[in-house]
Amino acid sequence: LNYTLSISTPMRSLVVIDREYQHCPLQFDDKIRSANLFPLDMYDFDIIMGRDWLINHRATIVIHTKSVIFVDLDKLEFVYQDSQLGLLAFLMDTSSDGPSLETHPIVREFSNVFPEELPGIPPECKVEFGIKLILGTQPISKAPVSSWGAPVLFVKKKDxxxxxxxxxxxLNRVTIKNRYPLPRIDDLFDQLQDAKFFSKIDLKSGYHQLRVKEQDVPKTAFRTRYGHYEFLTSSL
Incomplete structure (x- = not known):
């Protein structure tokens, strides 16, 4: 061959082939057919006839009779039947897990960024969650317990x-709303033009990785029968 072929076998191994045996005679009873064959390092089968060869020689495999029907160009038909039938098959474990996230080079390099569980309160950083109030707003609750305590209730889920x-x-009534306009879907698609690589990062408990500004922590307070609590991270 003037080129090499990489063939994936049913055992999921790769075989590189650089030779071809052309016009090899194959005898079916008293009939002779030819085939171009590639050597494979497989010893379970003497020869494997591909779909192209079956089409070119007008051959039809009949499984239940263990026979092959050939139709010649002159429309004459003959049947080759052997006492043995070999099937090329392999088992695939469909329950096996896919590639593990831990094997990705970037995840290994920045393992502290991708923990299985959050280790605790996120470290201080430039981006923090803040609650801006309308100018002149007074606390919505009275001391001594909390000036911003919100009630809690339970809602039944589907399960x-x-x-x-x-x-x-x-609290929402006296909070300055975020007026940043939502982007138009057309503009988002325009930004994706000519892009070839896309990435997705799903932060574990993402909102809980965003600290609340220290001066805004009291505004997150809520009261229960067991006491008053405040959020140190975003609760949304």
């Missing part, structure tokens, strides 16, 4: 369990 919800409606 029957209960979800803890904090009623921040009073």
């Amino acid at each position: 029957g369990s209960m979800r803890l919800c904090i009623d921040y409606r009073d």
Whole structure:
């Protein structure tokens, strides 16, 4: 061959081939057919006939009779039948897991960024969650316990369990809304033009990785029968 072929076998190994045996005679009873063959390092089968060869020689495999029907150009038909039938098959473990995230080079290099569980309060950084109030706003609750305590309630989920919800409606009424305009979908698609590589990062408990500004922590307070609590990280 003037080129090399890389063939993937059913055993998931790669075989590099640089030779071809042309016009090899194959005898089916008293009929002779020819084939161009590539040597494979497989000893379970003497020869494997591909789909192209079956099409070119008008051959049809009949599984239940263990026979092959050949149709000649002159429309004459003959049947080759052997006492043995070999099937090329392999098992695939569909339950095996895919590539592990831990094997990715970037994840290994920055393992502290991709923990399985959050180790604790996120470190201080330039980006923090803040709650801006309308000028002149007074606390919505009275001391001595908390000036911003919000009530809690439980809402039943679809599976029957209960979800803890904090009623921040009073706080929301005196909070300056984020007026940053949402991007138009057309503009987002325009930005993706000519892009070839895309990445996705799903932060574990992402909101809990964003610290609340120290001066805004009291505004996150909520009260329960067991006491008053405040969020040190974003609770949304």
